[in-house]
Amino acid sequence: MDRHFAGRHTQIESKRGATAQVVEALDAFCDAEEVPDEVAWRLRVVLDEIVANIVTHGRAGSGLQPALDVWFRAESAAVEVTVADDGPAFNPLLQPEPDTTLPLAARQPGGLGITLLKSLMDDVHYERTDRNVLTIRKGLGPAAGTPHGNR
C-alpha cells in the first residue's frame, strides 16, 4: 500500500530527464506559493542533487530510471518537499562527505552534493519503507538567509 503525502504531487515520467522535470515542478510550486528567492534557489540546488543521486543509484540496479514521486508543501513559516523513489535502498545522509579543507591537488570531484544537501536545508529526513522517502525542510523566516553550519 503506497503512502500518500500531503501537498502538491508530481509524478515523474521515466521517458525524459528526471532532474529537469523535478526542477520544472519546483519552479511552478515556488511561483504559485511565492517562495522567496533565497529559499527557492536552495531548494533547486538540493533537489537537483537528490534526483541526480536517485537516477544514478536506481540505474545501477536495473538500468532503468526508478519510479519517482515528489510532494511540495508550503506552510506558514517553512517549505517541505518529499521525494519518494522505487530504487534500491539508499540513504544519502550516510554517504561519505569529502574533506572540504584539502588543497586543489588532493581534491577529487564527487560527494559535494551530500554536503550541500545537509548545509542548505534546515532539516533532512530519510526513511526506508518499501521505497526511499526523503523529506527536506527549509524555514521561510528572517533567518532563511543565515548560512547554516555543516556540522
Added chain:
Amino acid sequence: MNIEQTDQEGVLVIAPSGRIDTTTSGAVEEVLKRTVDVGARRLIIDFSGVDYISSAGLRVFLVLAKRMRDLHGRLILCGMPEPVAQVFRLAGFMALFQVEASREAAVARMGAAA
C-alpha cells in the same frame, strides 16, 4: 543556458548565464574544455549572470582548475552572486580559486600578473 565569450584586453572572459546544474553542466564543461583545448591559458569566468550552481557544476570547475594548474595557466573567477558564492564556500572552493568581485578587478589582476 547561454555562454558568452569575450576577448577583453587579451584575456578570454567566459560568462555562462542561467542555472548550472545536472541538466546544463555538460554544455558548460564542453565549452570550457574546447576553449582550453585550442590554447586558452588565461581565463576569467564571470558568474554574474548565473542564478545558482549545483554540485554537478562544481565538478566542472574543479576539473578546470586542475587542468589549468597542470598547464601552468591562470584562472580567475569573478562576479559571483550570493547563491553561487555560498555554494563555493560550503564546498571549500574559495580556497582553491582566485576570486574577484568584478570582471574589471579580475582583468586587472590577470594583467598585473602577465
